[in-house]
Amino acid sequence: MKLPSIFAAITLTSISHSVYAQPFSDCPSEAYLIQGRVAQLYGVQLATGHYQLLSEEMGTTGQLNAFAFNFHDNYLYAYSQEFSTVVQIGDDYQVTPLNVSGIPATSFYVGDIAVDENVYYSYRPGANYGLYRLPLDSDDPDYLQMSKVIDGATLNLKIYDMAFHPFDGAAYSVDRNGELYRIDVNSGSATSLGNVGQTGTFGAVYFDVEGTLYLSRNADGYVYRIAIDDPEPRAELYAAGPSSSNNDGARCAMAPIIGDLDQNIDFGDAPDSYGTLLSSNGARHGLLGSSVYLGAAVDGESDSYLYPLSDQEAGSADEDGVSFITNIEVGTKAITQITAAGDGYLNAWIDWDQNGEFESDEQIFSQKALSQGVHALYYDVPFRALTGETWARFRYSSEPALEANGGTDDGEVEDYRIEISESGDATTYYPSESGWSTLAYEDNWPMVGDYDMNDLVVYYRTAVSTKNNEIVRVQLIGEVVAMGANYANGFAIHLPGIERADVNEQDIEFLINRRVQTNSPLEAGRPEAILMVSDNVTDYITPGEGCKFHRTESGCGSSVQMSFSISVPMVSGVTTSELAAPPFDPFIFASPDDQVSGRPGRSLEIHLKNYPPTSAFDQSLLNQGDDMSDSATEQYFQTETGMPWALHIGNEWRYPLEYMDIIYAYPTFPDYVKSAGGEAGDWYLDINATLRNTFDK
Amino acid sequence: MFLNKKSKYSALIIISFFLFACGGGGGGDSTSQSVDSDTVVQSSASEETASQTASSAVALESSSEQVVTRAADLSVPAGFDFSTGYPVYFSASLAQRNSETVFITLCSEYTQTGEEYDVDYQSCLLKVSVTDGFFSETLFLTNDKQALVAVLWFFDGSDPLYIPWTKDGNQDGLQQFSISQ
Numbered sequence: 001m002k003l004p005s006i007f008a009a010i011t012l013t014s015i016s017h018s019v020y021a022q023p024f025s026d027c028p029s030e031a032y033l034i035q036g037r038v039a040q041l042y043g044v045q046l047a048t049g050h051y052q053l054l055s056e057e058m059g060t061t062g063q064l065n066a067f068a069f070n071f072h073d074n075y076l077y078a079y080s081q082e083f084s085t086v087v088q089i090g091d092d093y094q095v096t097p098l099n100v101s102g103i104p105a106t107s108f109y110v111g112d113i114a115v116d117e118n119v120y121y122s123y124r125p126g127a128n129y130g131l132y133r134l135p136l137d138s139d140d141p142d143y144l145q146m147s148k149v150i151d152g153a154t155l156n157l158k159i160y161d162m163a164f165h166p167f168d169g170a171a172y173s174v175d176r177n178g179e180l181y182r183i184d185v186n187s188g189s190a191t192s193l194g195n196v197g198q199t200g201t202f203g204a205v206y207f208d209v210e211g212t213l214y215l216s217r218n219a220d221g222y223v224y225r226i227a228i229d230d231p232e233p234r235a236e237l238y239a240a241g242p243s244s245s246n247n248d249g250a251r252c253a254m255a256p257i258i259g260d261l262d263q264n265i266d267f268g269d270a271p272d273s274y275g276t277l278l279s280s281n282g283a284r285h286g287l288l289g290s291s292v293y294l295g296a297a298v299d300g301e302s303d304s305y306l307y308p309l310s311d312q313e314a315g316s317a318d319e320d321g322v323s324f325i326t327n328i329e330v331g332t333k334a335i336t337q338i339t340a341a342g343d344g345y346l347n348a349w350i351d352w353d354q355n356g357e358f359e360s361d362e363q364i365f366s367q368k369a370l371s372q373g374v375h376a377l378y379y380d381v382p383f384r385a386l387t388g389e390t391w392a393r394f395r396y397s398s399e400p401a402l403e404a405n406g407g408t409d410d411g412e413v414e415d416y417r418i419e420i421s422e423s424g425d426a427t428t429y430y431p432s433e434s435g436w437s438t439l440a441y442e443d444n445w446p447m448v449g450d451y452d453m454n455d456l457v458v459y460y461r462t463a464v465s466t467k468n469n470e471i472v473r474v475q476l477i478g479e480v481v482a483m484g485a486n487y488a489n490g491f492a493i494h495l496p497g498i499e500r501a502d503v504n505e506q507d508i509e510f511l512i513n514r515r516v517q518t519n520s521p522l523e524a525g526r527p528e529a530i531l532m533v534s535d536n537v538t539d540y541i542t543p544g545e546g547c548k549f550h551r552t553e554s555g556c557g558s559s560v561q562m563s564f565s566i567s568v569p570m571v572s573g574v575t576t577s578e579l580a581a582p583p584f585d586p587f588i589f590a591s592p593d594d595q596v597s598g599r600p601g602r603s604l605e606i607h608l609k610n611y612p613p614t615s616a617f618d619q620s621l622l623n624q625g626d627d628m629s630d631s632a633t634e635q636y637f638q639t640e641t642g643m644p645w646a647l648h649i650g651n652e653w654r655y656p657l658e659y660m661d662i663i664y665a666y667p668t669f670p671d672y673v674k675s676a677g678g679e680a681g682d683w684y685l686d687i688n689a690t691l692r693n694t695f696d697k
Numbered sequence: 698m699f700l701n702k703k704s705k706y707s708a709l710i711i712i713s714f715f716l717f718a719c720g721g722g723g724g725g726d727s728t729s730q731s732v733d734s735d736t737v738v739q740s741s742a743s744e745e746t747a748s749q750t751a752s753s754a755v756a757l758e759s760s761s762e763q764v765v766t767r768a769a770d771l772s773v774p775a776g777f778d779f780s781t782g783y784p785v786y787f788s789a790s791l792a793q794r795n796s797e798t799v800f801i802t803l804c805s806e807y808t809q810t811g812e813e814y815d816v817d818y819q820s821c822l823l824k825v826s827v828t829d830g831f832f833s834e835t836l837f838l839t840n841d842k843q844a845l846v847a848v849l850w851f852f853d854g855s856d857p858l859y860i861p862w863t864k865d866g867n868q869d870g871l872q873q874f875s876i877s878q
Contacts, residue, residue, distance in 0.1 A: 326802070327825075327826065337818060424826060426824070426825035426826075426834060427824050427825070429821060432821060433818075451769055581835075609778055628775075641770075641772035642777060643773065648780070648781070650840055650842075651839060651841060661768050663771075669768070673772075682840050
């Protein structure tokens with residue numbers, strides 16, 4: 001790095017506090033803002049508008065303007081009213097006046113330093129002034145000699161700051177009428193690129209490394225961004241920042257708008273069509289110094305964990321401030337419970353027409369003032385709302401007026417994937433709306449297994465929506481949490497009582513790992529409704545490193561690798577009495593991909609005890625090995641002593657470790673069995689487990 | 698019983714399939730699958746766990762004085778389905794409110810302090826808007842859930858009504874939760 005010979009230019013008045021000034025250590029993503037008649041320096045996170053005072057005493061009693069960050073030496077520069085010259089500012093935030101020759105008898109409030117040359121350019125309109133260049137490279141023959149490029153009558157712009165593009169060599173600014181200019185500093189000419197639609201005094205102008213221009217308006221502190229390459233460039237509201245009558249900004253144009261390591265911003269996680277990613281001016285809230293949020297917690301990210309990823313699963317589980325108390329039914333009122341931390345304002349939207357955007361007429365709460373605490377809030381669901389899955393966004397902040405996207409310097413955004421239903425729907429959940437039951441399989445059928453009950457373990461819940469005693473929709477949701485098997489198994493759910501033709505197949509929504517699947521899960525060629533989650537779960541699951549199985553051995557606690565969600569709409573006329581009780585009939589089957597074991601593939605099914613096999617099953621397999629099924633008495637998938645190959649358990653069960661017989665993980669299980677359920681009905685709870693013999697999830 | 702039934706597969710395939718499957722539940726390699734499940738339990742467990750296994754085996758003596766050392770030795774009636782839940786018949790008669798919509802939530806996780814309820818609305822088993830004054834549905838609770846709270850929401854702005862319910866331990870038949878307003 002070349003450092004200018006600043007010491008030769010240091011005046012006696014500044015030497016005491018500037019001699020040890022060092023350059024900034026890098027090209028920061030933070031912007032700098034100077035405000036006040038006695039200059040004060042702020043650091044600004046442009047993405048959120050969050051700002052903090054860096055120095056209220058900069059070694060000058062006057063204003064600083066024409067503020068610039070020098071990419072070539074990592075110092076800040078500005079024009080000082082007090083010293084009537086250009087000053088250098090290091091990491092101690094103290095000014096060091098430079099001994100500049102040729103400086104005109106005026107003050108500058110517009111300036112920046114080029115990126116492709118180490119030259120400070122300053123501007124003042126008027127015939128007696130103009131655009132000036134000041135080389136800052138000590139090797140330059142014109143070092144610290146200011147010279148005029150063009151007079152300010154020829155280059156006559158009503159601008160208050162300018163910023164150099166990171167790559168194209170030109171400076172840019174927006175005048176008070178909203179005209180965007182590209183300024184060629186070599187020729188001293190300016191080209192209008194169009195009106196950006198916002199007027200005012202834009203006292204601070206910045207670039208980021210992507211070439212996006214940012215403007216800060218003095219009157220209200222709003223930060224706008226402009227895509228300068230757009231044929232019709234528009235100023236898009238980006239964040240709410242500090243306002244000031246005296247405002248000048250500087251930023252390293254080679255820095256991204258948020259540093260990779262900056263985790264101090266909360267983003268939403270709805271699809272990006274809603275405005276979610278930073279690059280899409282996504283909804284975002286600065287967390288530094290923030291004391292308002294939704295629920296019990298908020299955490300930050302460097303950018304959105306866009307759906308199908310999830311903010312809830314990134315960092316801490318912080319999506320906890322909104323509960324949908326009622327169904328959201330077309331043409332009715334609905335109730336949402338908001339848990340507010342700190343006093344603030346709620347703004348919220350629901351994409352009623354499912355067009356992938358939050359529009360202004362889709363705002364359900366606007367600048368709703370809330371105090372700290374729990375609030376049940378009513379809102380209207382319009383008749384035009386479409387039924388089905390859509391997205392909602394809730395923003396809580398001390399800033400009242402927030403759009404559905406854009407940044408602000410405190411609060412939290414929570415996005416939710418929600419279901420809009422018809423008026424009068426009833427929804428029953430099993431075991432509850434967010435709870436899990438557990439399906440645990442031994443896959444050795446028809447031979448008795450080792451009863452570790454973890455060859456395949458699925459956490460599972462269901463929801464059934466009905467209206468006037470007809471089934472509208474069945475939802476099947478699960479996570480494959482363990483696979484202690486060498487066999488490749490498929491997993492499917494049969495809906496007993498429902499025929500295949502009862503299902504409105506074209507409107508099924510089928511997600512694996514939150515990603516939409518294009519294939520229909522409704523098994524073809526069967527008279528009954530069978531939803532095929534996967535014909536080979538090993539397609540999605542691999543053992544942990546150094547592990548033989550997936551999440552069944554001590555120390556093999558990899559994350560869950562497979563989740564599913566199937567929404568199964570019915571044609572009209574399917575009554576609630578036709579469908580069996582939850583969990584319906586989930587079963588595993590030999591994967592057709594399994595070429596090793598000699599198992600026959602799809603025709604080998606393993607069901608919960610006394611659930612009959614489906615029409616896909618090869619009936620000749622019954623009563624082989626240890627199986628003692630008796631179709632005449634409707635007794636299936638049990639041994640000679642009545643023991644099963646599969647269990648359905650009423651909680652998020654801690655299943656046994658690999659090879660660990662269930663009776664050693666759950667010592668009261670034998671009491672439950674021998675009493676045929678009369679005793680130890682809660683044998684499966686953690687408090688009744690020998691926990692060290694179970695898998696610690 | 699083994700291999701004595703008619704099969705559509707060749708004897709060779711059946712034998713190889715069952716031999717591979719024998720003993721390990723598909724849950725191990727050929728080495729572990731060749732030993733019996735007692736040995737598997739003890740050999741795969743830590744010393745501490747193995748000790749626990751031995752003591753548990755004593756505690757698990759059956760009435761016939763035989764030690765139950767593995768689940769496969771347990772015996773249960775053929776009709777027992779291993780259910781860990783029970784049905785509850787829920788009904789709401791809202792005759793006094795039959796001209797207005799009443800929204801009912803039925804949830805299992807809540808705390809009650811005096812007249813105050815703090816309900817976790819993520820734990821609901823039922824959400825329904827009742828427009829004609831009556832609603833009924835059979836719900837399925839897991840054995841560890843012994844209590845529910847129904848919350849009635851009125852769209853005229855009046856306060857919600859909380860109605861708790863606990864399982865009737867003396868009721869051998871169908872559990873019932875009836876609301877009359």
